Amino acid sequence: MTFDVQQIRSQFPVLAREINDYPLTYLDNAASAQKPTAVMDAMTSQTERAYANVHRGLHTMANETTEAFEAARGKVASFLGAPSDKNIVFTRGATEALNLCAYGLAHMIEPGDEIIITQMEHHSNIVPWHFLRERHGAVIKFVPVTDEGALDLGAYKAMLGEKTKIVSIVHMSNVLGTVNPIKDMATWAHAAGAIFISDGTQAAVHMDIDVQDLGVDLYCMTGHKLYGPTAIGALYGTSATLDKMQPFNGGGEMIEDVFEDRVTYNDAPYKFEAGTPPILEAIGLGAAIDWVRQFSSEDIRQHEMALYHAARDGLADMNSIQVVGTTADKGPVLSFNLKGAHAHDLAQILDKYGVAVRAGQHCTQPLMARFGIHSTARASFGIYNTLDEAERFVEAVRKAARFLA
Ligand SMILES: Cc1ncc(COP(=O)(O)O)c(C=O)c1O
Known part of the structure; x- marks a missing residue:
């Protein structure tokens, strides 16, 4: 168009x-961005036409709502260049996606293990790592920012080492606007054996994202800055990384079986989506993606x-x-x-x-x-x-x- x-x-x-x-x-x-009528209409018309809880429903409206909800997951997957819908976890926003990363990976952290972030992170990509510092003895290292607002890549390379377990870096800064070279940064992190996460909250609004080309293990985005609704976001993860992560919330949908003495979990992405998800918001996010992709x-x-x-x-x-x-x-x-x-x-x-x-x-x-x-x-x-x-x-x-x- x-x-x-x-x-x-x-x-x-x-x-x-x-x-x-x-x-x-x-x-x-x-x-937060304004919303086009297409997004509001998608949410309203779903409510007016077919609204029910998703998954395992045996009636028509439950199936129709599930189809619309899962179609929205497919739109997010295609928007981010993910190989499959199964690589997309719906969250309440980027903050929840980043907290899910930290919580899900916490079991891999031993005292003294290092987590590298940068001086330009949003608090939502700092505070969850402080939880790991406080609760698991992780050491957080901050990549310095130059006077122009770029990352000091020399300092970053020097920080990477055997102790580095996780690197989590914003793709586009919400203050400086700086676009960080996360493809290279992910390659270097992987060479050190670390998991690489990127906060794409701002970048996904202004740039084409291809998570496979970027080579990230986890990538976070949010709906409300992308002309979509609030209370919806997504976490992309490679299957290997999502499999390593422990679930965050416990409840319905995220389980396989529950017994008095044990519980087994559903596969990703459902393992991370306990309870009734933000159904209409996910459908609104799908509509926002359709809307923005016409340009x-x-x-x-x-x-x-x-x-x-x-x-x-x-x-x-x-x-x-x-x-x-x-x-x-x-x-x-x-x-x-x-x-x-x-x-x-x-x-x-x-x-x-x-x-x-x-x-x-x-x-x-x-x-x-x-x-x-x-x-x-x-x-x-x-x-x-x-x-x-x-x-x-x-x-x-x-x-x-x-x-x-
Ligand atoms: C870079 C960055 N990361 C994370 C967030 C948090 O996003 P959300 O509002 O979806 O939780 C923001 C929001 O301003 C942001 O700009």
Whole structure:
């Protein structure tokens, strides 16, 4: 389908809103994206037409709901380039997927074993590893970030060794926008005998993902940033890795047999999906994937990066602006500070002009510490943003700077 941003926008009713008498300029996509009518319709029509619990149902609607739910799993598998639907575990989001990785692999960790992450991780790819540090004696090592916002790959290679058991690295940073070379990083981790996990929460929205080509063992994604619903995400795992992982929640569906003295488990992915899953949300995620895949990912990327560059160039002559994350290989995320102003104040003033950005630590305190800053303001672009909006953002920042000076 040809890339027509106005036509795309018409499928997102909320974008017609005004905020404080200004047209809404929604630049908080890295936190959560708006949903097209196709996603909402898929969830509503499933509810209206055939809703029941999934799996093992012996009536028509249970079978139809199961088919729709499992079809959504197939869409996620195809979207990520997984070899089979069986490699996709539904989760409540990327946070749960990352916690599942840490919990599922915890039994392999002995005191002194090393887990390598980076200074640019989201807390959801830090805190679960701290659990393993606290409970199993793991040692966490952080790959340093350069001043431009890239990973220090020399330092990473030097960290890998016999003690490295797990490496877990963000594919695209939610603050810096940096795209990390995870294919190479996975190869090096495997040479050291470690399991390689990547947090693809942001990357899956802005890049073509092929988990087999990347060579990762586990890959996490989320629905709500990909124009899909909240409370749904997915974990891709190679069959060998999923087989090694212990189940997270216990309950219905994840078992094979339950006796008074023992329990046996279902195969992956069901072993990790105890209880009634987020059925409608999974179907909504499938619809979001169908929706986004009608466009060429190259068109999306060029469009979003053009907006990023317009915004960045628009602020380039302002000496008071400090941009954080300036690597060449990056996604459409602009994090910045206005000297002498708190990012929260800046975001509140931008809201007065209808411009929605996020301000704060973005769940990345170690990264903030690395740059010696408390917070940033972050404008993140999505498929439906326009050049007009990038210009409106620049204009609003200039007005805010005059006000805060
Ligand atoms: C890089 C990254 N990882 C993980 C998460 C957590 O995702 P979720 O909201 O699906 O739990 C986020 C959300 O902001 C993120 O940006």
